[in-house]
Amino acid sequence: MNGNRARHVSEAEWGGAEWTNLSGPKLARPARHFKRARRPSARTAEGAKDRRPTITMSSSMSASSDLSKSVRDKYMCLPQGDKVQVTYIWIDGTGEGLRCKTRTLDSEPKGIKDVPEWNFDGSSTYQAEGSNSDMYLIPVCLFRDPFTLDPNKLVLCEVLKYNRKSAETNLRSSCCQVMEQAGHSHPWFGMEQEYSLLGIDKHPFGWPKNGYPGPQGELCHLLILDRCLVLRWHCPISLLPSPAGPYYCGVGADKVYGRDIVECHYKACLYAGVKIAGTNAEVMPSQWEFQVGPCEGIAMGDHLWMARFLLHRVCEDFGVVATLDPKPMTGNWNGAGCHTNFSTEAMRNQGGLQHIEEAIEKLGKRHSYHIRMYDPKGGADNSRRLTGSHETSSIHEFSAGVANRSASIRIPRQVGQDGCGYFEDRRPAANCDPYAVTEAITRTCVLNETEPLPVPSGEVP
Template sequence: MAKLKLEYIWLDGYTPVAGLRGKTKIVDGDADKFTLEDCPMWGFDGSSTKQAEGKSSDCLLKPVALYPDSSRENGFIVMTEVLLPDGTPHPTNTRATIPDDEGTWFGFEQEYFFYQDGRPLGFPEGGFPAPQGPYYTGVGFKAVGDIARTIVEEHLDACIDAGINHEGINAEVAKGQWEFQIFGKGSKKAADEIWVARYLLLRIAEKYGVDIEFHCKPLLGAYDDPLDWNGSGMHCNFSTEFMRTTGGKDYFLKLMDAFSKYREEHIAVYGPDNHLRLTGLHETQSIDQFSWGIADRGASIRVPHSFVKGDAYKGYLEDRRPNSAGDPYAIAGRVLQTIQTVPTS
């Protein structure tokens, strides 16, 4: 038997963006045989996380996913749902509210900025770096610096060690901006892994004195203003078993009609301040419009060439509207709700 270090993580009650919280529980066990079922229920003081009042502050943590933590000897990360004392889901528990189906696949493209000393990493004090252009998928100190590359490589290894289905990384369009991609079969699995990947990124950045900025538009300004740098999205790629195996143009057009009909419902859960990002500029559609287009990065939903190949209309689609600070549980849940309004026969 060994002393196992279980880092329980959960989403707090802050709005409009929930924060990640974590604390460590020590248990006896065999690290090679330890499973999710071995993780006990736990609790925390909800009055300190905006999830309870001080006169009745107990909240419960229900383990829902387990990941090896390679940064600790005998360490694990335990993703949890927050429950009320009676065992029912807490109002902040978005994971418990969404449907799940292993046949529905999601891929999230998480963009973010590195920040240090109150500005994006690589921005000079009191000024601006060279205009956008050389940073996207950039190589070399002038393009990406050194700390960022160190952090993203360490983060990549940590995610892979944890068993997260990490699909890639790249420097993004703005100076100090990066992206990682996560794919999962099932809405809850994919969203769990985004949250754990976010947690790992935040924790790794701590030792370098760097913050992670998930706000969708941290740098503002007019289109020709040096402050108007690209915002950050979390594009949501999705497919159902029917979309992958059958599809068809008629079904696709009905699906796009449904996404257009529920545009406001989608925008409501796609992340705060999205009006600052979805302006119709910088490869975005305006927040008050809906459009789809083949390989169109300015559309609300981008249709890959592979989807329409041979007039098949079969495969996956990319919703480009979710932003970098969005809750992947709520995003995936809303996408599923809309898909389920369209009959497949």
């Protein structure tokens, strides 16, 4: 190396490096381009206030996970005669949480019309006052029960208030109306649900008890060559940071945490009849993704909500928590989204790329409206995730591109080559309501709505 000594910079220095002027002229003082990690002083060691978060570990598993499953299995094998258990599932007043309760029917329901309406105490689910708490459960979609097995069922329900009007968090009703209006275009959706696994103490599942796993990006080495900073991987020298890391689609006990949960959830979805399309480990350790679709119209929301219910129930058996928080860990870690793939019949046919481009132009004109619809808090949750980093676009800007995972809208490269297919909206947060997302996309791209909706106070404009 022409007599110049290469110095490997520590991981602490790497964390504070300032990436400026890397490819410019030689630097008079290369040390300006990274900050040295200070040695802990005696004062710090003696108990000075440490700004790093303190993580107190109690137990990564819940008490229910310690119960003997073999004892449970003995009872689950008992015959139940002609009776059938039907579990009613609904979205609670948070717009994110799910609730359920079970009743006995005299015979197996063959269709949704065979499942009677029911009611529940809305004052205990943030949906009503105690003085007028009865809420109606209206069955809308029937699935097989993978926990108690056939002939038992799971049924997804809409929630109506005492006057039989939709509850505030029942977004399915308006979505269904929009899908009926757009039925002629045959809108298809596929949603990629990302989630993170946590212990009961809310510490990421599988992470070190008092620290963090290795970085999600390839650990690079800084070297000073010819008084300039360059980056070197285990591959040829590059001047751009690499997003590559060991966890995405990883294999091995040191790279993925919780695969048993993922595989059990996958099988539960298949048994239930959920249109699950696949699954993979994500960029952040203990973060996973499953895909649901393609589904036409209202079925997208029905199947994704049921897949979420099954995920939470499987995690319950393992004593682990699945969170849909869009940014469960601050710092240099990926957030969690629910990328939504969309197409109409015209987009899927020959020459469909033109229709895709027209739809993207419409989306760009209503960016702020879609941001408000893409998380339960009107954009506040997504503002922590859509920063322009970690494979996201900026929440304040609309962008589109072919094979660009840092854009608001991505057109898959194969679609660009074929001239038809679908596009991916990468803005929805992991905790979005799929009814709200699919309704918004359909309103803009199919029904050609252009009027902006008023911004509620406290929401991201």
